[in-house]
Every structure is written in structure tokens, then in C-alpha cells.
Amino acid sequence: MSATASSSQPASPSPSPLHAVVADDFMAVNRTIIEQLASKIPLVETIGQYIIESGGKRLRPLLVLLAARSLGYDQDKHITLATLIEFMHTSTLLHDDVVDESHMRRGKKTANEAWGNAPSVLVGDFLYSRSFQMMVNVGSMRIMSILSSATCVIAEGEVQQLTNVGNPNISEAEYFETIQGKTAMLFEAASHSGAVLADATPEQESALQHYGRYLGLAFQLIDDLLDYQGDATTMGKNVGDDLAEGKPTLPLIHAMANGTPEQAKLIRQAIRQGGLDQLDAVLDIVNATGALEYTRARAEEMATKALEQLAIIPSSPYRDSMAELAHLAVDRKA
Template sequence: MKSISDDLKEVDKIIREQLNSEVALVRAIGDYIINSGGKRIRPSMVLVIALSLGYKGNKHHLLAAIIEFIHTATLLHDDVVDESELRRGLSSANSIFGNAASVLVGDYLYSKSFEMMVSTDSLRIMDILSKTTTVIAEGEVLQLMNIRDPDASFESYMQVVRFKTAKLFEASAHVGAIIANADLEQENSAIAYGRHIGTSFQLIDDILDYFGDVDTLGKNIGDDLREGKLTLPLIRAMAVCSEKQRNILRDAVLIGDANLVDIIDIVKDTDALQYTSKLAECEAKEAQKSILNYPCSSYKEILMELPLMFLNRIF
């Protein structure tokens, strides 16, 4: 996104300033995570939404940095819960520094994000972002409750997606609109945009967990299955496959050590991939429709292109 490259540099500058802790381990883990190749997708959404609505100040940089801190904190906690060894193609922070340090630095980043929120001088923004962190935590717990449950429903899966992933996309877009003094219609458009694009993003992520490539994804293929997470490709496959195949998939979720190649073959034997892709495409189109009322600009063009980029992503 060349048009916001200078803005992203300002965001990175704030991130580095805020990570300048007197505690060496905080700096070390923070630097490791921040410099490990993240795409700054959610911070970019703050910037582009605000700029598309004519924002001229610089508080969007601070808000974008806050969003990145919240996101990074969730990654640190996620990797501990999931016992992940890879993140963005590198060793996860917990595999290098240990689980305790990763959890505590994640807590630090959450605390730092709230400290930074105060300087926005906006109770609305603080309200939105504080509620967002609560919803994300609820999503994590919901996902944990569904672990190794082969009977988890489409509805429960979508609730986890809305809470755990889409909510931060939604909040990123929403605060971008607020900082630009958007009217109510534009705010609601931003909320819908973030929710739909975040949902589409997660659906594609779940497809890539089975059909991606470890070198380009930066994480191990099949991690969700090994962790006992029932995502949409598997939910759909179990709904339409043969009874014999269904029993294999159920055992894979319950036990977690199934042959991934066998599971992928079963998923491919059904319409699960196409089904999940189609839903992701529908969500992407809804995201685009949400902002048709925004003024024409190069930033609006970026917002229209982002959902399509996510549909075709390999990271």
C-alpha cells in the first residue's frame, strides 16, 4: 500500500517508542514480535478508513499502533494456548523465550495499549477498544470450549470467528471512522466493512490450514486439526461425506494425530473447499458493498481492493 507507506512508518515509530521499556525482556520479546514480518493489516485499516473520510490529523497513527499492540498481545497468548512453534515463518516467541514470559509480555502490551488509549482523549474510542478486547477474550474461551468437539456446529464456529478475528477488524475500521468525525451512516458502514472483511480473512485462513504451504504461510500446515479445532472445511466435509469418512474425521478431531494427507483427501472429496471459499467470497463482496457510500478517492479504491487481496492471499 504505497499510498499509506509514510503513515505506516509513523505507526512503526510510535510502536518502537512505546516498546522502549526499562525491562530488557519486554524490549526483547516486543522487538522480536514486531519485527517478525507482520503485514500491519489491521493498523492499515485504521489509516485507510480515516483517510478515505478526509482525516487530516495524526491521531490515526496512534490508533493504528494501539490496534497493532492489541493484535500482537493476542498472538502471544494464542501461541501459548495452542503450543505453536511457528509464527510468520519464524520460531514463535514462546518457543524462544518460554510460555511465562510470552504471557506476561502479552499482558504488558494489553496494558500499554490502554495507556495509549487515554491519550486519544476519546471516551468513545476507549469504550470501543476495551469492549473489543473483552469480546476477543470471550472468543478465545469459546474456541477452547469447542476443542476436540467433533459435534461443534456451524453457528458456534461462526461465533468464534466473529469474536476472535472479525471483532478487531471491525474495531479497527470503526475507530478510523470515529477519528475522522464520520456521520452515523459512515460509522455503521465502517463497522460492517470490518466485520465482513475480518470474517472473510478467517475463512481463507482456515482453508490455508489444509491447503496452504508452510514456506509461504509461515506456520505449520494442519495446526488447527492437531489442536483439535473444528473449522469450516471440516464442518462442511463431515456434513456431506460418507459415514466411513465421517468417522475418520471425527476421530481426527478427537485424537488430533490423524494422517493429515488422509484428512485432506476426504475434504477434497467433498465440496468443503468450494463451500468455504464461496462463503469467504460472499463476505468479501458484502465488505465492498458496505462502503459504496464513501466518497471517491484513492483510499476508497484500496478499501475496495482489500477484500479481493485477502481472498487470494498466501500469507
């Protein structure tokens, strides 16, 4: 391994009870991330480490660890599985930032801003490919089937989101279909594959699969709410970024459906044009129509459904942490 990748470990998430119950596993995941970033091409390691150190919560690998441990898994392949899930996620971030022409993520320059689009895309490809190498090492055809199918759904979700840009005619059902693909699918694959690794019963496997799905939906709904409520300091991105990109998210969909014809017309124009020229007027409409409250209510609905899935999982600190994750999904500010 070159000095670039071995000089430091990827930054761990801020300590919390959620991570504490799998603290040793999480340290092992960090070590495996470093090992798997190794490349004879220094730029691969530089960009890979940059994005992995950028301060994310690492919720998807955490889901793998918690799901497997909650069902009594006591071997070590969950470390490889959690790491490859993080690599899959990181590769999508690199690609997404290029597609969205993003300049900031989690309060730092995006990789494409720092190194350019081509290196970001290619390093994303490397991380994706490395994740499939690790998938083979896990040695489970069931898990390989789950994750390979998930990658197709995620890619379709990203394309669907791209085709939705600038289109104010997206329905709420179409919006949920999009976020199920682009966000919730990897949450679902993480908890589902962790359950399979632990030889879950069919009922437990289904419960943890759906737990991840509902958790991912709740997280994305709050992300979309915060785009009209948060600030750059806490979120690491600017208020109105989704509007600037012409993305018809749930707050705007609800506002158009429940505002006056004039208000709906203004939002439709803002989505078609992109940019932030009408941000203040859009924010006024979003607030006046209760769109943020509605979006939060839908997120809470998804979190409640996630919690319901845990009833079949044996009581343990791991299950408690999964329950706390569902609460965190809707209570967070960033």
C-alpha cells in the first residue's frame, strides 16, 4: 500500500451509542477500508480516502453490522460485507456529485470540484469494482444476488431522478419510486444482506429487509425537507440546492398540490428553470402550504414502519440501536 492510503485511518463517525455496541467491528471495518483502498495508482487512493474521510455517518455499513449481530452472527465476514457496502455507497456519491455538478458535500469540496470530473468518475468505478471483489470473498450467492440486483435498482433510480429534473409533473407516487431506488435500496440491501449472512429465518430476513427500506425512505424524506429548512453550516450544503438543480422533491410536490393556482404556477416555473432566483417565494409557499410538516409526517410514518419490523428480532443492544436509528432518521438536523 502506498503512503497515501496508509498515512491515516478514515475518520470514524462521531462516537454514539449506535456505534458503541459494535465498536470493535467498526474499527475492523475502518482497517479493512484502508486495506481495500490500496492501489498502484496514487490518485485512486488519494480521492478514495478523501471521500471516505469526508465525515459521513456510515449508516449503511452500520446496518450490516447491527443486522448480523442482532441475529447472533459470531464470525467475521460481516466486516467485509460492511466495507463493500460502504464502497458501493461512496462510489455512488462520486458519480452523483459529477452528475449534479455539486461543489460541496458535508462542508467540504466535492472530489469533482477538487480533482475534476474524469478522475472522480473513474475512482468511483474503481470503488464499485473493488466492492464486487469483496463480494466474492464473502462467498454467498444469495448475498451476491441481493447486492447485484440492488446495484441495478440504484442505477435505475439515479437515471429516473435525472429524467425528473426540470419536470414539475412528477407525482408523489413517482417521487417515492425514485427515492426507493436511489436511496432506500442500499439501506435495504445492507440490512437484508446482514440478515442473510446470519442465517436468518425467512420471517426475520423479510423483516430486516423491510426495516432497511423504510429507514432509507425516512432518511431521504428528511434530507429533502432539510433542503428547505436547514443551513449550510449544519448540512454541509446550501438551502435550496435541490431547487437550484430543478429537482421536484416532496415539499414542492405537496406545495403545488395544495397551494393556489398562482403558487403552483410559480413553483412549476422554478422547477423548470432551476436556479435560485425564486427561492424566497418558493420557501414562502412551501411554508404556507404545510409542505414541510407533511414531508416530516411521511418520514415519521416510514420510521414507524421500520420500528414495527423489529418486533420479530430478538431483544438485544443491537436491536435497540436499530430502533434508535429509526428515531434518528426523523430527529436529525443534518
